[in-house]
Amino acid sequence: MLRIVFVHAGFSVDRMASGHSGKLRRKAGEIDRILTRTYGRKEVELDDDPIDTLVETILSQNTTDVNSHKAFRELKRAYPSWNRMKGESPAKVAAIIRPGGLAKIKADRILGALDFIERETGKLDLSFLGSMSPGEVDAWLARIKGVGPKTRSIVMLFSLDMPTFPVDTHIHRVAKRLGLIGSRTSREKAQEEMARLVPSTKFYNFHINIIEHGRAVCKARKPRCTVCSISRLCDYYSTKG
Numbered sequence: 001m002l003r004i005v006f007v008h009a010g011f012s013v014d015r016m017a018s019g020h021s022g023k024l025r026r027k028a029g030e031i032d033r034i035l036t037r038t039y040g041r042k043e044v045e046l047d048d049d050p051i052d053t054l055v056e057t058i059l060s061q062n063t064t065d066v067n068s069h070k071a072f073r074e075l076k077r078a079y080p081s082w083n084r085m086k087g088e089s090p091a092k093v094a095a096i097i098r099p100g101g102l103a104k105i106k107a108d109r110i111l112g113a114l115d116f117i118e119r120e121t122g123k124l125d126l127s128f129l130g131s132m133s134p135g136e137v138d139a140w141l142a143r144i145k146g147v148g149p150k151t152r153s154i155v156m157l158f159s160l161d162m163p164t165f166p167v168d169t170h171i172h173r174v175a176k177r178l179g180l181i182g183s184r185t186s187r188e189k190a191q192e193e194m195a196r197l198v199p200s201t202k203f204y205n206f207h208i209n210i211i212e213h214g215r216a217v218c219k220a221r222k223p224r225c226t227v228c229s230i231s232r233l234c235d236y237y238s239t240k241g
Protein backbone atom coordinates (compact mmCIF):
# COMPACT_ATOMS: atom_id res chain seq x y z
CA MET A 1 0.00 0.00 0.00
CA LEU A 2 1.32 3.41 -0.88
CA ARG A 3 2.07 5.70 2.02
CA ILE A 4 0.31 9.04 1.98
CA VAL A 5 2.47 11.75 3.54
CA PHE A 6 0.72 13.68 6.28
CA VAL A 7 1.74 17.06 7.42
CA HIS A 8 1.83 18.71 10.75
CA ALA A 9 1.64 22.44 11.42
CA GLY A 10 2.91 23.47 8.02
CA PHE A 11 5.35 21.41 6.05
CA SER A 12 5.58 17.65 5.93
CA VAL A 13 6.79 15.93 9.07
CA ASP A 14 9.63 14.31 7.15
CA ARG A 15 10.83 17.55 5.63
CA MET A 16 13.24 17.49 2.79
CA ALA A 17 16.45 19.01 3.97
CA SER A 18 18.62 19.53 0.90
CA GLY A 19 19.19 22.87 -0.86
CA HIS A 20 17.55 21.44 -3.98
CA SER A 21 14.41 20.78 -1.98
CA GLY A 22 14.48 24.30 -0.57
CA LYS A 23 14.63 25.66 -4.11
CA LEU A 24 11.71 23.49 -5.15
CA ARG A 25 9.66 24.70 -2.21
CA ARG A 26 10.40 28.33 -3.07
CA LYS A 27 9.45 27.62 -6.68
CA ALA A 28 6.21 25.93 -5.62
CA GLY A 29 5.42 28.87 -3.35
CA GLU A 30 5.88 31.31 -6.21
CA ILE A 31 3.75 29.22 -8.54
CA ASP A 32 1.06 29.06 -5.87
CA ARG A 33 1.09 32.88 -5.52
CA ILE A 34 0.87 33.46 -9.28
CA LEU A 35 -1.88 30.89 -9.80
CA THR A 36 -3.81 32.41 -6.90
CA ARG A 37 -3.57 35.83 -8.56
CA THR A 38 -4.63 34.28 -11.87
CA TYR A 39 -7.49 32.04 -10.74
CA GLY A 40 -8.39 33.42 -7.31
CA ARG A 41 -8.02 32.05 -3.80
CA LYS A 42 -10.03 28.90 -3.19
CA GLU A 43 -11.45 28.78 0.30
CA VAL A 44 -12.01 25.34 1.79
CA GLU A 45 -15.55 24.16 1.16
CA LEU A 46 -15.93 20.80 2.78
CA ASP A 47 -18.33 18.23 1.36
CA ASP A 48 -20.99 17.39 3.92
CA ASP A 49 -20.87 13.64 3.56
CA PRO A 50 -17.60 11.69 3.09
CA ILE A 51 -19.59 8.90 1.40
CA ASP A 52 -20.73 11.39 -1.26
CA THR A 53 -17.10 12.33 -1.86
CA LEU A 54 -16.06 8.68 -1.98
CA VAL A 55 -18.77 7.77 -4.50
CA GLU A 56 -18.14 10.87 -6.62
CA THR A 57 -14.44 10.05 -6.77
CA ILE A 58 -15.11 6.46 -7.80
CA LEU A 59 -17.38 7.81 -10.54
CA SER A 60 -14.71 10.25 -11.72
CA GLN A 61 -12.23 7.50 -12.60
CA ASN A 62 -11.29 7.53 -16.30
CA THR A 63 -13.90 10.00 -17.43
CA THR A 64 -14.52 13.73 -17.71
CA ASP A 65 -15.93 15.88 -14.91
CA VAL A 66 -19.03 16.56 -16.96
CA ASN A 67 -19.78 12.85 -17.34
CA SER A 68 -18.99 11.92 -13.77
CA HIS A 69 -21.06 14.79 -12.34
CA LYS A 70 -23.95 13.70 -14.52
CA ALA A 71 -23.62 10.12 -13.29
CA PHE A 72 -23.49 11.31 -9.68
CA ARG A 73 -26.56 13.49 -10.10
CA GLU A 74 -28.47 10.58 -11.63
CA LEU A 75 -27.40 8.32 -8.79
CA LYS A 76 -28.48 10.80 -6.11
CA ARG A 77 -31.77 11.32 -7.90
CA ALA A 78 -32.41 7.58 -7.88
CA TYR A 79 -31.15 7.10 -4.30
CA PRO A 80 -31.48 10.32 -2.26
CA SER A 81 -29.97 8.48 0.72
CA TRP A 82 -27.30 5.78 0.49
CA ASN A 83 -29.48 3.53 2.65
CA ARG A 84 -31.87 3.24 -0.27
CA MET A 85 -29.17 1.58 -2.34
CA LYS A 86 -28.84 -1.34 0.07
CA GLY A 87 -29.33 -4.66 -1.68
CA GLU A 88 -29.62 -3.01 -5.10
CA SER A 89 -28.52 -5.05 -8.10
CA PRO A 90 -25.22 -3.98 -9.72
CA ALA A 91 -26.92 -4.05 -13.14
CA LYS A 92 -29.50 -1.49 -12.06
CA VAL A 93 -26.90 0.81 -10.54
CA ALA A 94 -24.71 0.40 -13.65
CA ALA A 95 -27.63 1.47 -15.86
CA ILE A 96 -28.08 4.65 -13.80
CA ILE A 97 -24.42 5.66 -13.85
CA ARG A 98 -23.83 4.75 -17.49
CA PRO A 99 -23.02 8.39 -18.46
CA GLY A 100 -19.89 8.12 -16.29
CA GLY A 101 -18.39 5.20 -18.25
CA LEU A 102 -17.03 1.88 -16.95
CA ALA A 103 -20.47 1.53 -15.42
CA LYS A 104 -20.27 -2.11 -14.37
CA ILE A 105 -16.91 -1.79 -12.66
CA LYS A 106 -17.93 1.42 -10.91
CA ALA A 107 -21.30 0.00 -9.81
CA ASP A 108 -19.50 -2.99 -8.26
CA ARG A 109 -17.03 -0.68 -6.52
CA ILE A 110 -19.70 1.62 -5.14
CA LEU A 111 -21.91 -1.21 -3.90
CA GLY A 112 -18.84 -2.98 -2.49
CA ALA A 113 -17.78 0.19 -0.66
CA LEU A 114 -21.24 0.69 0.83
CA ASP A 115 -21.36 -2.97 1.91
CA PHE A 116 -17.96 -2.64 3.55
CA ILE A 117 -18.91 0.53 5.43
CA GLU A 118 -22.14 -0.99 6.72
CA ARG A 119 -20.47 -4.27 7.69
CA GLU A 120 -17.70 -2.50 9.58
CA THR A 121 -19.69 0.24 11.29
CA GLY A 122 -23.29 -0.95 11.30
CA LYS A 123 -24.49 2.07 9.33
CA LEU A 124 -23.81 4.12 6.23
CA ASP A 125 -22.01 6.98 7.86
CA LEU A 126 -18.32 7.88 7.68
CA SER A 127 -18.41 10.92 9.94
CA PHE A 128 -16.56 8.93 12.65
CA LEU A 129 -13.42 9.18 10.50
CA GLY A 130 -13.19 12.84 11.49
CA SER A 131 -12.10 11.86 14.99
CA MET A 132 -9.28 9.60 13.77
CA SER A 133 -5.73 10.55 12.83
CA PRO A 134 -4.99 10.97 9.10
CA GLY A 135 -2.87 7.81 9.14
CA GLU A 136 -5.69 5.80 10.69
CA VAL A 137 -8.21 7.18 8.20
CA ASP A 138 -5.93 6.32 5.30
CA ALA A 139 -5.47 2.77 6.57
CA TRP A 140 -9.21 2.36 7.16
CA LEU A 141 -10.19 3.59 3.69
CA ALA A 142 -7.47 1.47 2.08
CA ARG A 143 -9.35 -1.65 3.19
CA ILE A 144 -12.18 -0.81 0.78
CA LYS A 145 -11.71 -2.63 -2.51
CA GLY A 146 -10.96 -0.32 -5.42
CA VAL A 147 -10.19 2.69 -3.23
CA GLY A 148 -6.66 3.77 -4.11
CA PRO A 149 -4.37 6.55 -2.84
CA LYS A 150 -5.95 9.34 -4.92
CA THR A 151 -9.49 8.49 -3.83
CA ARG A 152 -8.46 8.27 -0.18
CA SER A 153 -6.61 11.52 -0.41
CA ILE A 154 -9.59 13.29 -2.00
CA VAL A 155 -11.98 12.02 0.68
CA MET A 156 -9.59 13.20 3.37
CA LEU A 157 -8.90 16.65 1.92
CA PHE A 158 -12.38 17.47 0.64
CA SER A 159 -14.64 16.04 3.30
CA LEU A 160 -12.49 15.62 6.41
CA ASP A 161 -10.17 18.65 6.10
CA MET A 162 -7.11 16.46 6.56
CA PRO A 163 -3.70 17.46 5.18
CA THR A 164 -3.22 15.34 2.07
CA PHE A 165 -2.40 16.36 -1.49
CA PRO A 166 -4.40 14.39 -4.07
CA VAL A 167 -2.76 14.21 -7.48
CA ASP A 168 -5.06 13.74 -10.45
CA THR A 169 -4.09 13.53 -14.10
CA HIS A 170 -3.93 17.35 -14.51
CA ILE A 171 -1.74 17.92 -11.46
CA HIS A 172 0.51 15.04 -12.45
CA ARG A 173 1.05 16.47 -15.94
CA VAL A 174 1.49 20.11 -14.90
CA ALA A 175 3.80 19.29 -11.96
CA LYS A 176 6.02 17.21 -14.25
CA ARG A 177 6.24 19.96 -16.86
CA LEU A 178 7.01 22.57 -14.23
CA GLY A 179 9.70 20.32 -12.78
CA LEU A 180 8.09 20.15 -9.34
CA ILE A 181 8.33 16.37 -9.63
CA GLY A 182 10.50 14.16 -11.80
CA SER A 183 9.37 13.18 -15.29
CA ARG A 184 9.09 9.54 -14.23
CA THR A 185 7.45 10.12 -10.86
CA SER A 186 4.30 8.04 -10.52
CA ARG A 187 1.03 9.68 -9.63
CA GLU A 188 1.02 7.97 -6.27
CA LYS A 189 4.56 9.04 -5.45
CA ALA A 190 3.69 12.57 -6.62
CA GLN A 191 1.18 12.82 -3.76
CA GLU A 192 4.04 12.48 -1.29
CA GLU A 193 6.30 14.87 -3.13
CA MET A 194 3.69 17.60 -3.69
CA ALA A 195 2.72 17.41 -0.01
CA ARG A 196 6.28 18.37 0.86
CA LEU A 197 6.39 21.44 -1.37
CA VAL A 198 3.79 23.75 0.12
CA PRO A 199 2.48 24.25 3.66
CA SER A 200 -0.56 22.14 4.43
CA THR A 201 -2.70 25.26 4.82
CA LYS A 202 -2.21 25.82 1.09
CA PHE A 203 -3.00 22.32 -0.15
CA TYR A 204 -6.62 22.99 -0.99
CA ASN A 205 -5.97 26.24 -2.90
CA PHE A 206 -2.88 24.92 -4.70
CA HIS A 207 -4.58 21.65 -5.64
CA ILE A 208 -7.62 23.33 -7.21
CA ASN A 209 -5.65 26.08 -8.96
CA ILE A 210 -3.20 23.66 -10.60
CA ILE A 211 -6.16 21.66 -11.91
CA GLU A 212 -7.71 24.87 -13.23
CA HIS A 213 -4.41 25.77 -14.91
CA GLY A 214 -4.13 22.29 -16.40
CA ARG A 215 -7.59 22.54 -17.89
CA ALA A 216 -7.37 26.11 -19.16
CA VAL A 217 -3.74 26.52 -20.21
CA CYS A 218 -1.41 23.57 -19.60
CA LYS A 219 -3.52 21.21 -21.66
CA ALA A 220 -2.44 17.64 -22.22
CA ARG A 221 -1.94 17.73 -25.97
CA LYS A 222 -1.16 21.36 -26.63
CA PRO A 223 0.01 23.43 -23.68
CA ARG A 224 -0.64 27.14 -24.31
CA CYS A 225 2.78 28.23 -23.14
CA THR A 226 2.68 31.64 -24.83
CA VAL A 227 -0.18 32.77 -22.59
CA CYS A 228 0.96 30.94 -19.46
CA SER A 229 1.44 33.07 -16.34
CA ILE A 230 4.04 30.70 -14.88
CA SER A 231 6.10 29.99 -18.00
CA ARG A 232 9.26 31.56 -16.54
CA LEU A 233 9.15 28.95 -13.79
CA CYS A 234 8.53 26.02 -16.12
CA ASP A 235 11.21 23.46 -16.99
CA TYR A 236 9.32 22.29 -20.06
CA TYR A 237 9.07 25.85 -21.38
CA SER A 238 12.72 26.63 -20.70
CA THR A 239 13.83 23.61 -22.71
CA LYS A 240 11.17 23.54 -25.43
CA GLY A 241 9.65 27.01 -25.39
Ligand code: SF4
Binds near residue numbers: 226230231
Ligand atom coordinates in the same frame (compact mmCIF):
# COMPACT_ATOMS: atom_id res chain seq x y z
S1 SF4 B 1 4.75 27.06 -19.77
FE1 SF4 B 1 3.58 25.58 -20.95
S2 SF4 B 1 4.15 23.57 -20.17
FE2 SF4 B 1 4.79 25.10 -18.67
S3 SF4 B 1 3.11 25.25 -17.19
FE3 SF4 B 1 2.80 26.80 -18.74
S4 SF4 B 1 1.47 25.87 -20.28
FE4 SF4 B 1 2.34 24.21 -19.03
